[in-house]
Amino acid sequence: MNPSGCETLECVRALSLNFELLSPALKRKDTRMRAALTVQKQVAIALWKLATPDSYRSVANQFGVGKSTVGVVVMQVANAIVELLLSKVVTLGNVQVIIDGFAAMGFPNCSGAIDGSHIPILGLDYQGSQYINRKGYFSMLLQALVDHKGRFTIINVGWPGKVHDARVFRNSGLFRWLQEGIYFPDQKITVSDVEMPIVILGDPAYPLMPWLIKPYTGALDSEKELFNYRLSKCRMVVECAFGRLKGRWRSLLTHSDLRETNILIVIAACCVLHNLCESKGETFMAGWEVEANRLAAHYAQPDTRAIRVQRDALRIREALKTSFQTDQGNQ
Numbered sequence: 057m058n059p060s061g062c063e064t065l066e067c068v069r070a071l072s073l074n075f076e077l078l079s080p081a082l083k084r085k086d087t088r089m090r091a092a093l094t095v096q097k098q099v100a101i102a103l104w105k106l107a108t109p110d111s112y113r114s115v116a117n118q119f120g121v122g123k124s125t126v127g128v129v130v131m132q133v134a135n136a137i138v139e140l141l142l143s144k145v146v147t148l149g150n151v152q153v154i155i156d157g158f159a160a161m162g163f164p165n166c167s168g169a170i171d172g173s174h175i176p177i178l179g180l181d182y183q184g185s186q187y188i189n190r191k192g193y194f195s196m197l198l199q200a201l202v203d204h205k206g207r208f209t210i211i212n213v214g215w216p217g218k219v220h221d222a223r224v225f226r227n228s229g230l231f232r233w234l235q236e237g238i239y240f241p242d243q244k245i246t247v248s249d250v251e252m253p254i255v256i257l258g259d260p261a262y263p264l265m266p267w268l269i270k271p272y273t274g275a276l277d278s279e280k281e282l283f284n285y286r287l288s289k290c291r292m293v294v295e296c297a298f299g300r301l302k303g304r305w306r307s308l309l310t311h312s313d314l315r316e317t318n319i320l321i322v323i324a325a326c327c328v329l330h331n332l333c334e335s336k337g338e339t340f341m342a343g344w345e346v347e348a349n350r351l352a353a354h355y356a357q358p359d360t361r362a363i364r365v366q367r368d369a370l371r372i373r374e375a376l377k378t379s380f381q382t383d384q385g386n387q
Contacts, residue, residue, distance in 0.1 A: 081136035093121070093129065101126060102133035106305045106326060131318055134325035142324060145331045148209045151240060155254065157204025162286045164376075165245045168209060168256040169294040170230075170268075172199040172221045173302075174357055177312045177319055189217030190358040194311070198298075198323055199224050201256060204290075206297035207331045213323045214316075217358075221261040234267050250375035257291045264369045269376065283377040300340060301330045 082095045093101075097119065105115045105126060116123045148154075151167050158166035174195035180187055187194045195217030201210045215224045225231050233239035240254040258270045271287050272280040302308050305326040312319050333340075 078136045102130045106307045109310045134321045137325040145328045154203045161290045163290040168201040169291045170201045171294040173298040186216040202294045202297045206293045214320045248375040248378045266369045
């Protein structure tokens with residue numbers, strides 16, 4: 057099922073109103089040969105191309121421009137979005153509001169959920185085999201931390217699809233900042249006589265750290281199952297965020313034919329657009345999710361592999377497990 061042009065155009069028009077900051081980077085002067093494209097038309101072309109799996113030729117016909125013009129405009133708009141909006145839109149925001157949001161969902165002193173998502177790409181000439189993931193297709197990894205509303209607060213994009221999520225994370229600025237205790241405020245709570253800092257939530261692919269909590273694996277008793285349920289319920293926000301990102305910007309679901317550096321820029325720009333849509337309450341059409349699921353079926357996400365836990369973090373997870381069991385008993 058393809059989303060109608062009216063739905064996509066509605067999204068384009070709504071978003072175009074929020075791009076005054078892009079004007080200095082996109083405004084062009086008329087020449088003797090032709091009139092320059094307006095900023096609004098450039099944004100509309102770029103958003104249409106990013107929002108659909110349409111070919112460059114199809115988008116060119118839609119807007120009455122040349123095929124090569126579409127490619128140039130998409131990258132000019134994406135570059136402007138990243139340079140002028142990324143640091144303003146993809147940002148941590150009010151930590152206490154995020155903590156309160158996750159607490160209302162059932163997890164205390166949490167300020168984010170982290171995960172990775174594979175973006176399909178064409179094979180690259182340089183170290184191409186490194187981009188073949190465990191499902192056998194070429195991909196680039198987008199790793200992101202999201203808040204309780206599924207908005208990206210920090211992104212890390214560009215690692216080859218063959219690389220494990222944990223390695224990407226350990227080599228990120230976010231890991232260093234969390235390890236040094238400088239990303240979140242030094243705000244601890246006591247859980248069953250154990251001090252717990254502000255944490256983020258991850259799946260089994262991530263290391264268990266005092267500031268990163270992941271589910272139990274292996275044989276599970278009822279207490280561990282309850283803990284995993286509570287954690288999974290909150291961690292779902294990052295999976296939903298990726299789903300909505302690709303549902304709106306369906307170009308991320310097909311093999312990108314861009315150069316490696318341009319793919320990075322386009323993915324980052326789509327993350328900015330995702331946050332703008334979510335923050336402004338833009339409509340998410342059911343048809344977009346249907347189309348996204350159809351396209352995504354061709355590129356299944358690789359399974360995560362559990363890694364070893366850090367013993368220093370076990371006490372915090374055990375304390376949380378006990379606390380959740382006590383909460384359940386008091387209900």
